[in-house]
Amino acid sequence: MHDRRHCVSADDVRAAAARIAGAVFLTPAFGSRALSDAAGRPAAVKCESMQRTGSFKIRGASNAVRLLDAAAAAHGVVTHSSGNHALALATAAANRGIPAHVVMPMNASPIKRAAVEAAGAAVHACGNTAAERAAACDEIARRTGAFVVPPYDHPWTIAGQGTVGLEIAGQLPDAGTVVVPVGGGGLIGGIAVALRDACPGVRIVGAEPELAGDAAESFRSGRIAPQHPPVSIADGLRAPLGELTFPLLRDLVDDVVTVTEGQIVAAMRFAFEEMRVVIEPSAAVGIAALLADRCGGDRARPAAVVLCGGNVDLASLPWCTHG
Amino acid sequence: MHDRRHCVSADDVRAAAARIAGAVFLTPAFGSRALSDAAGRPAAVKCESMQRTGSFKIRGASNAVRLLDAAAAAHGVVTHSSGNHALALATAAANRGIPAHVVMPMNASPIKRAAVEAAGAAVHACGNTAAERAAACDEIARRTGAFVVPPYDHPWTIAGQGTVGLEIAGQLPDAGTVVVPVGGGGLIGGIAVALRDACPGVRIVGAEPELAGDAAESFRSGRIAPQHPPVSIADGLRAPLGELTFPLLRDLVDDVVTVTEGQIVAAMRFAFEEMRVVIEPSAAVGIAALLADRCGGDRARPAAVVLCGGNVDLASLPWCTHG
Numbered sequence: 252m253h254d255r256r257h258c259v260s261a262d263d264v265r266a267a268a269a270r271i272a273g274a275v276f277l278t279p280a281f282g283s284r285a286l287s288d289a290a291g292r293p294a295a296v297k298c299e300s301m302q303r304t305g306s307f308k309i310r311g312a313s314n315a316v317r318l319l320d321a322a323a324a325a326h327g328v329v330t331h332s333s334g335n336h337a338l339a340l341a342t343a344a345a346n347r348g349i350p351a352h353v354v355m356p357m358n359a360s361p362i363k364r365a366a367v368e369a370a371g372a373a374v375h376a377c378g379n380t381a382a383e384r385a386a387a388c389d390e391i392a393r394r395t396g397a398f399v400v401p402p403y404d405h406p407w408t409i410a411g412q413g414t415v416g417l418e419i420a421g422q423l424p425d426a427g428t429v430v431v432p433v434g435g436g437g438l439i440g441g442i443a444v445a446l447r448d449a450c451p452g453v454r455i456v457g458a459e460p461e462l463a464g465d466a467a468e469s470f471r472s473g474r475i476a477p478q479h480p481p482v483s484i485a486d487g488l489r490a491p492l493g494e495l496t497f498p499l500l501r502d503l504v505d506d507v508v509t510v511t512e513g514q515i516v517a518a519m520r521f522a523f524e525e526m527r528v529v530i531e532p533s534a535a536v537g538i539a540a541l542l543a544d545r546c547g548g549d550r551a552r553p554a555a556v557v558l559c560g561g562n563v564d565l566a567s568l569p570w571c572t573h574g
Numbered sequence: 575m576h577d578r579r580h581c582v583s584a585d586d587v588r589a590a591a592a593r594i595a596g597a598v599f600l601t602p603a604f605g606s607r608a609l610s611d612a613a614g615r616p617a618a619v620k621c622e623s624m625q626r627t628g629s630f631k632i633r634g635a636s637n638a639v640r641l642l643d644a645a646a647a648a649h650g651v652v653t654h655s656s657g658n659h660a661l662a663l664a665t666a667a668a669n670r671g672i673p674a675h676v677v678m679p680m681n682a683s684p685i686k687r688a689a690v691e692a693a694g695a696a697v698h699a700c701g702n703t704a705a706e707r708a709a710a711c712d713e714i715a716r717r718t719g720a721f722v723v724p725p726y727d728h729p730w731t732i733a734g735q736g737t738v739g740l741e742i743a744g745q746l747p748d749a750g751t752v753v754v755p756v757g758g759g760g761l762i763g764g765i766a767v768a769l770r771d772a773c774p775g776v777r778i779v780g781a782e783p784e785l786a787g788d789a790a791e792s793f794r795s796g797r798i799a800p801q802h803p804p805v806s807i808a809d810g811l812r813a814p815l816g817e818l819t820f821p822l823l824r825d826l827v828d829d830v831v832t833v834t835e836g837q838i839v840a841a842m843r844f845a846f847e848e849m850r851v852v853i854e855p856s857a858a859v860g861i862a863a864l865l866a867d868r869c870g871g872d873r874a875r876p877a878a879v880v881l882c883g884g885n886v887d888l889a890s891l892p893w894c895t896h897g
Contacts, residue, residue: 279604285624300850301608527623527884529850561850571889 254502258406258495261448264413264441267314271411274313274346278302280422282553285525290541293553295423299415300530300561304370306487307415307438307559308339308402314411315400316343324349326396331377331384333359334487335560336402341372352397354387362564403437404493413441419555420449427552430537432559433457433466433507434488436496442557443503454548457500457507458540460485460515466492470500470507484512484569487533487560506547510539518542520570522558532569534558577825581729581818584771587736587764590637594734597636597669601625603745605876608848613864616876618746622738623853623884627693629810630738630761630882631662631725637734638723639666647672649719654700654707656682657810658883659725664695675720677710685887726760727816736764742878743772750875753860755882756780756789756830757811759819765880766826777871780823780830781863783808783838789815793823793830807835807892810856810883829870833862841865843893845881855892857881 253260278298286294299307316328327350330340337353344351351372355364356379368374377387392399401408415438419429429446431439439457446453459466460483468476469492478491492500500507510518515532518539522530530538537556540546546554576583601621609617622630639651650673653663660676667674674695678687679702691697700710715722724731738761742752752769754762762780769776782789783806791799792815801814815823823830833841838855841862845853853861860879863869869877 276607279602279606281602281604283602283624284599284626298850301606303607305850523852523888527621527628527852529846529852565846565891566894568888 256498256502257444259409259413259441259444261444263406263410264417264445267410268414268417270317271310271313271414274317274343275309276301276303277418280419280555283526286538286541289521289525290544290554292550294541295426295553295555296528297415297419297423297555297557298528300528300534300558304335304338304342305560305562306335306339307412308335309342310414311408311411311437312336312339312343312400313346315405315407316347316349318407319398323398326398327351328400329354329388329391329395329397330400330402331388332402333363335562337363337367337372338370340400341367341370345371350397352391352395354384354391356384403435403490404495406495409437409441409495411441412438413445415557416442416445417449420446423553423555425553426453426555428454428456428546428548428554430456430458430540430546430554430556432488432533432536432557433459434533435490436466436492436500438557438559439504440496440499443499447503454505455503456540456546457504458537459507459509460488460536461509461511463489464509466500467507467509469497470504473501485515485533485536487531488536508540508545510536510543510545514539514543516569523568528558529561529563530558531560531563534560579821579825580767582732582736582764582767584767586729586733587740587768590733591737591740593640594633594636594737597640597666598632599624599626600741603742603878606849609861609864612844612848613867613877615873617864618749618876618878619851620738620742620746620878620880621851623851623857623881627658627661627665628883628885629658629662630735631658632665633737634731634734634760635659635662635666635723636669638728638730639670639672641730642721646721649721650674651723652677652711652714652718652720653723653725654711655725656686658885660686660690660695661693663723664690664693668694673720675714675718677707677714679707726758726813727818729818732760732764732819734764735761736768738880739765739768740772743769746876746878748876749776749878751777751779751869751871751877753779753781753863753869753877753879755808755811755856755859755880756782757856758813759789759815759823761880761882762827763819763822766822770826777828778826779863779869780827781860782830782832783811783859784832784834786812787832789823790830790832792820793827796824808838808856808859810854811859831863831868833859833866833868837862837866839892846891851881852884852886853881854883854886857883
């Protein structure tokens with residue numbers, strides 16, 4: 252029963268899972284007693300932080316790269332991103348042996364740039380505004396024939412990210428609530444498509460920084476709210492919703508809740524010190540929502556929190572003060 | 575078939591598992607694709623780093639505390655330790671509502687002292703030598719009637735630690751090799767008793783810092799070698815073997831291998847950056863042994879590495895240089 256307002260069906264997600272199986276890890280999912288005790292309800296985590304390239308983004312990128320026919324693939328792929336999608340696309344392209352181009356703003360971190368280059372991509376500097384990034388990306392696509400793989404607002408990307416939902420259904424079949432950090436909406440959109448099919452009654456909650464609360468606003472108003480200024484520590488969640496991801500959020504998700512920057516840092520510290528997992532601030536947002544008791548649902552059944560990424564600078568953790 | 579030279583039987587370990595079930599976590603065990611790829615063989619981890627109090631020590635401590643009869647328990651428990659056993663015993667005693675005394679050298683870290691006090695134990699300062707610590711512990715035992723719970727060389731402690739082995743047999747039934755860091759030998763001794771019974775053919779390998787390589791020496795010579803100077807970064811593994819743990823190591827373990835300090839730090843960094851788990855240096859020793867291809871065994875079957883603890887100062891990780 253594919254809703255025609257939606258760009259992706261559960262069949263698309265299942266096909267993506269088969270397509271990317273050799274390119275991504277089946278990441279661990281397990282109950283966390285430390286999180287359960289602190290949240291006062293049974294809790295589990297799905298560790299996309301342990302995914303190849305350190306985030307779920309490799310799923311959508313691999314799905315897109317593998318869906319290209321041979322002629323298109325030969326021209327390579329291109330995207331603009333300074334974060335996890337860039338590394339994921341570079342890795343997925345290298346895996347297929349095709350060129351990858353990544354447009355990065357000149358103010359991007361040298362560490363991230365080096366990682367993308369080490370994965371084999373050509374990095375192209377651009378201006379720092381969204382318009383400049385998009386223009387540079389389009390120019391490279393025109394010049395090289397490379398296929399543009401957007402970080403979230405594309406059916407192939409969304410279907411790939413949705414494979415996380417299929418795995419949750421298989422690994423944590425008792426989960427009553429699933430908590431997913433929301434940036435551009437590709438991850439929660441894909442997961443919602445998969446879970447509404449596999450476990451129709453499960454509660455799906457988006458978690459967002461208050462300072463990047465556009466998805467919560469969009470969910471309540473029924474219209475895509477503009478992006479907030481990019482100030483949240485959860486740098487993976489600053490993007491606005493897309494035209495394709497918003498209908499999935501609107502129709503398939505039960506709630507979108509926000510947490511403060513202080514709650515995010517405290518949750519990240521809790522993850523390191525009590526749960527003993529390495530996560531990035533974006534992944535802490537889901538933990539923060541659960542610890543703040545914002546997620547609702549059946550408290551007798553496990554709440555599964557998607558730890559979306561683990562790419563963090565361990566030399567400057569946000570609760571450490573040096574010097 | 576209990577070997578009479580051994581202080582603990584598989585039945586003792588099974589009884590301990592039932593006894594401590596409510597006091598400890600069933601910790602996650604899962605395959606790590608990052609570790610498998612780097613080691614060139616399938617690998618899994620058993621995450622005692624995620625255990626209550628941050629290490630496996632709560633198992634032995636809880637078993638001992640729960641084995642005391644009511645009259646003995648009323649006098650409390652005492653130990654000397656500046657590390658994970660101190661926090662574990664304090665927590666196990668608080669769990670039963672009995673007093674705990676911990677003797678700590680005056681040069682112990684204030685953070686560790688504060689954690690033990692926060693768990694409800696009375697901390698008693700002593701001199702820094704092993705003899706001074708033991709004397710202070712005995713004096714408190716005499717004065718208060720508290721029961722001495724040694725960190726490893728006691729049948730109750732060893733049986734408790736052995737429950738890790740039962741869980742490995744249940745959670746990772748395909749494991750062909752199990753790698754266990756060795757300090758005083760309580761963990762590997764207990765695990766070996768459990769696994770020789772549950773999975774007789776499994777290969778059991780101890781992993782030790784070269785700078786604290788007394789267990790490897792003892793294993794080869796057939797006699798307990800003296801403790802090395804306590805200089806390894808793996809501070810949980812500096813203890814000498816005990817009279818009770820050595821026969822278990824000698825008779826039930828297949829090999830004991832050593833790794834360098836550089837390999838330990840590199841493995842710890844690998845755990846944080848690639849496996850995305852928070853571990854202490856002692857737990858990195860097992861990873862280092864696998865990455866150095868020192869563990870042997872059937873390379874087609876998973877090697878399970880016991881991540882024995884996660885108590886590490888995140889503000890001064892050994893590969894960070896500040897200042």
